[in-house]
């Protein structure tokens with residue numbers, strides 16, 4: 117972990133005081149290779165048998181942007197200050213600003229909201245609706261707060277309680293986020309993108325200070341901290357306790373002809389302030405956006421140009437120079453000064469940006485479990501005692517009483533919470549996010565250690581969990597570390613950063629392994645086909661169907677149809693197998709047979725019919741599948757019907773599957789895990805890990821491993837490799853099959869060995885995955901389209 121030494125801090129401070137570092141840097145993208153962010157898309161890729169190499173060619177970026185107005189009514193409480201005050205005026209409108217990028221396979225949505233923080237539930241609801249309306253999965257949507265202190269609250273009753281229902285303004289903001297993203301999608305058009313940076317150290321001041329001995333006031337717990345937040349000016353100031361991050365990072369997006377589409381920037385400054393009393397304002401974030409628009413001659417374009425300024429890492433950085441206080445200013449004067457200056461610097465840097473339309477987009481969202489910080493026995497006893505003593509000065513000013521009250525509330529929290537963190541990869545540029553007011557040291561470290569560089573950070577994203585001091589700052593104490601201000605465990609920043617690095621590493625590895633995938637060697641290709649032809653001719657019915665599937669993926673659909681025509685079904689289950697492979701091989705009319713078996717009274721083929729419809733991505737009119745999903749007498753049937761519906765974009769159906777991940781019925785949870793591995797999001801990995809830890813059944817444990825591998829989990833991928841060598845042929849069979857689903861190019865040599873396995877099904881699935889991973893693309897056109 118990065119340790120900022122005293123020298124580095126003072127060096128940083130010297131540089132900042134000089135205010136002369138205004139270097140401009142622009143780094144062109146290097147085009148990444150194929151790696152789709154969405155695992156749903158990965159599955160579809162496999163089903164399409166698109167060769168990894170073909171996906172790398174001819175990437176053509178599209179981009180669109182839009183804004184939505186989220187200004188609350190006059191009278192709404194402004195919540196940025198010490199105590200809420202009712203608004204009496206709107207100085208400037210509050211907005212949601214949305215940018216959507218699309219590389220042809222993957223869409224990303226980047227959203228900023230002019231609020232102090234966005235409640236996690238608001239983000240989750242908006243993401244759900246964005247998926248429904250725009251088909252962009254939650255992992256690919258980044259929603260962050262700018263942290264203007266002059267806005268109304270979308271934090272609900274308790275920003276840390278994740279079970280509340282949304283209030284009216286929260287619902288309104290959800291709607292406006294969804295509208296903004298949908299409008300940005302409507303505005304998608306061919307685009308080029310470039311990355312650049314500008315330096316603006318002079319507006320940034322670390323607000324945590326060491327003071328001269330004997331001048332530190334008591335904290336609310338009766339102790340003496342080593343540093344003080346916002347100490348005010350005075351002769352007792354020694355030096356700031358941490359650095360600032362002077363780099364403005366930005367993505368610039370324009371039409372191929374040069375007309376600007378959007379600019380997404382991040383800068384590590386808490387906010388500027390100095391607004392008029394009682395006035396709603398988007399602070400300097402909006403003035404920056406207006407200034408960039410003016411400087412680029414991009415006013416009133418149709419479709420519009422939209423600039424977004426996200427907050428970098430500014431939990432400990434503000435715009436107040438305590439060493440040299442500035443004279444009194446008129447309202448908004450300082451906001452205009454800071455915004456104008458950084459807009460001018462970014463505008464100058466834009467001239468040096470190199471653009472490309474060939475860029476890969478990827479995303480990972482994960483929700484690691486962390487402990488809530490709760491009072492220990494001593495702290496609880498002290499809080500109870502102080503609380504019982506009551507208010508001793510005016511209530512708002514009685515910090516010991518207020519923090520005692522908070523400690524008592526925190527004692528009631530559950531032990532743990534999950535914390536959503538996200539990496540977006542845009543070409544080689546990575547954006548890391550956490551849902552907190554993150555300290556600068558974490559952002560600076562991310563820039564250095566992200567496996568995908570250049571890297572920058574966006575805080576207060578996908579939720580609002582309060583200040584996130586580093587463990588070093590926890591030792592120093594001060595406002596942001598006090599129990600009651602800070603809510604996550606002491607080691608949280610290190611744990612979350614390590615996870616972000618792992619996530620970016622996974623994206624990098626997936627891109628590299630896809631890049632290494634070469635065309636299937638002709639001799640190996642022939643060997644795979646020979647295995648599959650032998651399988652198709654086999655007396656063993658199901659291995660023959662699996663061979664049919666793989667041969668279709670290999671482009672031999674006609675051969676498969678001819679072979680299927682010669683077979684007859686012993687029962688309705690086998691009839692489903694024959695119909696399903698016929699549909700896959702090109703005979704779409706056989707879908708009717710699957711739908712007929714699904715509703716045939718007394719048939720033993722109901723579940724096979726639903727599973728087959730899932731596998732060929734057909735639903736008919738959906739009515740029979742919805743009926744099957746709504747019953748609970750046959751859980752496996754219910755879940756396979758849900759899978760078929762989910763595969764065509766039914767988000768509610770996927771939720772039904774998720775609810776069965778820990779079901780007491782073995783077959784039900786096995787089916788749920790199998791489906792989530794293929795259709796779920798990276799954020800499902802936490803639940804699958806939990807299911808795996810509790811699982812006793814060997815094959816179901818293997819299902820968990822394979823699902824995790826598909827969800828991009830590094831442990832899952834490692835264990836998948838071990839399962840390829842299992843002594844249990846069923847485990848080997850499923851592992852071999854899932855190597856294709858999870859684009860496990862790294863298992864190539866193990867799969868080749870399995871072509872000689874003693875079990876036919878293992879040989880067939882190994883050949884299938886080799887063809888999916890390395891073979892030529894087939895013509896089969898299955899699509900994952902929302903209904």
Ligand SMILES: [Zn+2]
Pocket residue numbers: 263265386
């Ligand atoms: Zn703040």
